[in-house]
Amino acid sequence: MIAYGFVRAVDRAVLFGAAIALVAMMLQVSADVIAKLAFNAPLPLPSALVTEYYMVAVAFLPLAAGEYRQAHIHVDIFVQRLPGSRPRTNSPTMRS
């Protein structure tokens, strides 16, 4: 279906954005540490960028991706008892 292709495309785009923010956060924090300790010239606004852009992007962009993979925490004690429900195939801890 077209809708599923669209959902997958949005999912990949969102994950890609979050991954870019994550790698940018890593690079900027390490560059800041190196600049501060080796050259005694700290970069401007690493903490503001990290807290106000990267953290928000990393935390909130993949919400839909988590829902797409059913990786959010939910309770299925009652659902398991219902007739006709399938047993769970994979547990999130084994997905590694």
Place this chain on the structure above:
Amino acid sequence: MEQSIRLTLWPAYFFLPLGLGLMAALIALKLVCRVLGKPEPEPVALIALRVLIGVTLIAVSYAGIAAIGGHSAAWGILQVVPYSFISNWTLSSVPMFLLMGFVCYHCGLTRGLFDAARVWLSRLPGGLAIAAVFGCTGFAAVTGSRVACAAAMGKIAVPEMVRHKYDIRLATGTLGLLLAIGPACRRVSSMKTTSRWRTVRSASWCSGPVNHGSSIAAIGEIRNTRPKPGATLEPANLLEFLKPRLPAYMRPRYIEKRAPNRGGLVPVAGDFLRHVLPQGRGCLEIEPLAEGRAHFLEDVQNSLGFHPFRDHLFVQAFRDIA
């Protein structure tokens, strides 16, 4: 210097509605699919009964605040609270630790580390869980963040314990225990230390080792309930505990000499017995030490090189995306 420059905040405010909205749209799509009887991407059971916990908490608190102070107040809190919780410098260590755990796991670094821990702690019951406890202690001391510690160690330690045939309940329970008690002592010790707090602080210094010691003892007790021969804590084989035992891939390898069929003896007797037995059909011969070393170095090179890491990482990434 940083405070003098103001960032525009609207792109960051944009992320939260985007993520929440996409999630809501996905849930709505699943609902529509089920109502229309179309096939779904994944088997979704009754969504009304397994509403996500986060969504439930958001909805309940929103309704409560709206009942008390009106919808505008609730909407304002919904705007401010998640953003101000996440945009936090201290919490930025959490995704960094997760990334580090990911990279360590796919480099095979944790594999080697836990194999080493297994060598030294192999005679103890539940040695790997105890190694995880020590690792958690170190992480908690470094970061002081309970969440980061649990996330990183969950990424690192749980797959290793599963790989070594630990019960998944024991593996996750160990980390859950540490999540509960581990860095709590550090949090107390980081309080303001007036003379009044000094007793609290010294108590927290004591409580860390006591907590970890008791959890180690508990793990040992759990593992002792189904003892393997030679793996119980008795004075008779106390000396045996002190001998490190090599894991399988570090042991000198056995290569097959001729036809490898020796009936039921081979799986039972073990390597040593096979070596001692008179050399006959299908006997196994021990590798020369230099060759074993060469294999070990090859393993090390394979796990340290960039190409296997890249392959591993991309396979995992594509499996996640697809």
